[in-house]
Amino acid sequence: MDFDELIGRLDLATKIRLLTGAGMWSLPPLPEIGLDRLVMSDGPIGVRGEQWSSTDPSIALPSPTALAATWDVDLVRRAGRLLAQEARRKGVHVLLAPTLNLHRSPLGGRHFECFSEDPYLTGEIGAAYVEGVQEGGVATTPKHFVANDFETERFTVDVRVSERALREVYLRPFERVVGAGAWGVMTAYNSVNGTTMTEHADLVNGVLKGEWGFDGLVVSDWTAVRTTEAAALGGTDVAMPGPSGPWGKRLEAAVREGRVPESAVDDRVRRILRLAERVGALRGPEPRGTERPVDGVALAREVAARGFTLLTNDGILPFDGVRTLAVIGSATAEARVMGGGSAQVFPDRIVSPLQGLSERTQVRYALGTDPRIRLSPLSGPAQAAFLDAEGGMLAEHRLATAEVRWIGQLPRDVDGDRLKAVRLRAAYVPEVSGEHRLSVAGVGAYTVTVNGETVLDESIEPPGDPAVAFLSPPERRVSVPMTAGQRYEVAVTHPAGVFGGLAFVSFTLGHAAPAPGEDELMAEALRVAAECDVAVVVAATTPEVESEGFDRSDLALPGRQDELIHAVTAANPRTVVVVNAGSPVELPWLEEVAAVLLTWFPGQEAGAALADVLFGDTEPGGRLPTTWPRRLADAPVVKVTPVDGVVAYDEGVSIGYRAWEGRTPMFWFGHGLGYTTWSYDSIAAEGASVTVALTNTGPRPGREVVQIYLSNGSGRRLAGFDVVEAEPGETVITTIFLPERAFQVWEGGWRTVEGEYTLEAAHHVADLRLSVTVKV
Known part of the structure; x- marks a missing residue:
């Protein structure tokens, strides 16, 4: 399609009108050139559509931390296809997702909405998400570009970060998804090194559009465009929402007076038309779709179980011969299935843990304690x-x-x-x-x-x-x-x-409704726990702890939940704790309980997936995408509160497990148990590929995430991974290809560091099973 011919048919005012939202969620149509209204919607766990209301229900998948915990790019790609199907059903052309910011600090309020502390894992999971959605003819806008890794003063904060850390850590996931063909990117509210991101010509025009060759649309976070000329010259293409804003007549005047070149406006319009053509909103073929409809309920259940991460297990799981089950905690009857903020959608059903477990065995329920602040x-x-x-x-x-x-x-x-x-x-x-x-x-x-x-x-x-x-x-x-x-x-x-x-x-x-006091509730929970074969306590955060708009103040479970777990375990040592949280929490009772299962925010099929995993129909497939500290004080990087409007990323590239070297967390990056055992048998490397053979040595079919770490004397970092499956006694072989970036550092440009490298196949970053040496 000849975009230049279409642009030539528009006057300046019409072109500029196209650069600001027609409302909260759409760009205006231009029937004279065959352009339909372009509709956007929040994600990332579903497609809410234009109505922020339960009148338009959506499939609710597990949170992004749960998606990343699967380490399964094929599964994430399938989730993306489901989201495209949901978007097309709702008339949505652009999904405002995924979030590629990093787990720099466990206090980050939107930790649950981001994938990982590791830029490589974030990029791979993000690329699969983008590919899956866009295979269905719906655009994605990976966000928030860039260094938007906390919420405090997010509209005005200036993030000071070195060029090396910016390139090797914070920009790397965006570079990966641009390489995967993302059709959009969203600029963040914050500033980076003194310039707000909607005006950051060096990063948006220079790196994103220039160096990386990004030909898609750059949309602002909502209300993030605050100026006329600076934003128009800074590279952001569309200011959302509208119809009011700093462009319109003011930008038209700036162009007519020569302060902003009209070619900059034309480039923006060209990018909008290109996006519209890709999603079927410009006269042409219908957008692509999946060949067969995706069963959203079944996929939500599958993704949840695959992301559930078994942290500890003394052998109590999976359940066998459990006749009576005490189910305790406020989140058993009202599961926390998603985080707060723009990630919220409205599913037409939620399967609570109480409901899911009641369908499997005889259950006795007790509230125990209620940590919720709001009714x-x-x-x-x-x-x-x-x-x-x-x-x-x-x-x-x-x-x-x-x-x-x-x-x-x-x-x-x-x-x-x-x-x-x-x-x-x-x-x-x-x-x-x-x-x-x-x-x-x-x-x-x-x-x-x-x-x-x-x-x-x-x-x-x-x-x-x-x-x-x-x-x-x-x-x-x-x-x-x-x-x-x-x-x-x-x-x-x-x-x-x-x-x-x-x-x-x-x-x-x-x-x-009227209810007994907390002490009476807790006493009832202890009676119920003592009278049952096994107790399951579901411990959860609340909407006041994990949400867009604010950061966390600590990592403690809210209310008296820790006290409840101590007491229940004393009443029944066969106690399993289910942690229903999107990000790390402290577990002071860890050594007392029989097992700890992390379900993250598990989406609408929470209880069904929980029953599948606890009763052994499905193996918990999750591995931690972020390191879990035992206490907040142990975490090497925590700062999220600006000082004089600035947060300095003084730790440089040392975030996540790289910052934990010489320390011991509660659980390492990549940790997670299954219901079988594995032997790592052999490893070989040739060029940029590593081949690992491993055997399922346990009694059950199982899945293992083979993780490849690379080191050359300057710290260990993830360089590749793969998910394998095997029957009992079966040996499987996987070949993992390592990206060129794994061997490079940023020194004013990318430089391959030559020399000898150790490649290690591992169960997690500190559980190294096999190694091989290569020269680069």
Whole structure:
């Protein structure tokens, strides 16, 4: 297609209009040249679409840390194809994923949304994700380019990082996915070495578009474009969201006055048209799709089990002959299946651990302790009514839960110019009498009524970060007496409207029934644990711990969960702890329990996958993509709080396991147990390839992740890996090809370091099984 001919048919104002969002999630159509509206959507675990609402449900895959824990690029590629299928179903052309930032510090608030501490593993998993999605005719935008590895002051912070660390560590995953053919990249909020990334011509124009030859679209993180000329000259192609922003008429004037060349605008339009052609939004062939529909539920279950990482096991797993199972913890009935923030989607089903395990054996449930700070949404469906100034109804929408969330745009049948309020209504019939707690979590003014009587009328002030204001807002509570069996009509009314062409409506109606005190709950859990063959405690973080918009303050499990686990283990030594967290947590009871299984944020099929693994239908396939410290104080790199607006990456290239040399973490990078054993039999190297033979020496079929580490006297680093499978007694052979970058360092340019290297086949970075020496 002749893009230049199409561009030549557009005047300057039209071209510039195309460079800013038409709304929260789309670029404007240009019918005169055959360009459809280009629609974007958040990921990375699903495709939310344009509606941030349960009215448009999505498949919810496990978190990116869980995807990376599979170390299985073929499985990740299949997950990408499912996401493309979901995107096409929802009319989405561009998926705003994957996140390629690194686990530099365990305190990073979006740790769960990133793949790994290792740039090579991140790049390989990210490339598979990109390839899978784009094979389905949907674009990806690997993000956030670059050094956006924490949340504190993320809009304004300046990351100071050496050129070598930038090239060898933080840019390397982006270089890999650009090489894999990514059609988009998203620039970050932060600055790097004094220049904000949407204006960073050296990195965006120089490295990304110039040196790497990236021919795709560079989109800003939302509201990250803050200037006219600097951003226009800095390489970012599209400013999101819109329709307002710093470009438009101001950029048109800058071009007409010669401050920005029109060729820079034309290049941006050309990139938009190229992307539109690739995804089928420019007159031409339909976008590619998978040959057969992907079963999203089955794949979500498979990915979850493959990512589950067995940290310790005294032989209790897999279960055999377990007749009664104590299932304890708040996350057993309400699984934490995803992290907070823009990664949130709304699945139409969630299988809790309680549900999944109850289908396999006799289960007795006890809450034990509840670490949640906010009340859970009121159970059951709800109705959202959109009201005009006179209280007349503009439209009404049924919601699966008592959560209202329209960010960017309203439902299509709502006239935003007339909208003045949103009213959420739900019917509730309590099972127990007593003082029930109701809450509103949100920002702005709220009136809560029960059977028409006002019980709360309050205005809630916003926190600093807009993401926190809308995705993890403050909460207000009120106590209301209710009688079992009686029907109550609960309603929340909130003033709402459209500002700058965008809608922001986000609040939750929470509820908690009368319940025993914490001490009584814990005593009940101990009784249940003592009376069962085995106890399973599901320990989880909460939305206030892991989310976009803020970093963590510590690595402790919230609430009294550690105390609960100590006590349950004393009551029943046959206790398995399931850690439902997206990133490292401290495990002070580690030596007391029979087994620890890490499920990450396991997606919608959490409980089904958990039953598969605990009862041995499926082997836990996960290996740690990040090093786990025993205590936060042990971690070599933790800093996420700016000093005078700056975070200095003084550790250089030494992050992750490379920073742990000479120290001992709780669990090393690459660690994970299976249900069988392996012998590593032989290793040979030829050129840039390594061949390893290994045998399944155990009684069950199994999977092993063969990891190849390279060293030449300056530290060990991951250079290759492969997943193998074998039946009992079977020997398998894998050949792993090592990238050229494994032998190179950055010294103003890439230089191959010649000399002798040791290549080691390992179960994890500190469990080295075989070695061979090569010369380069």
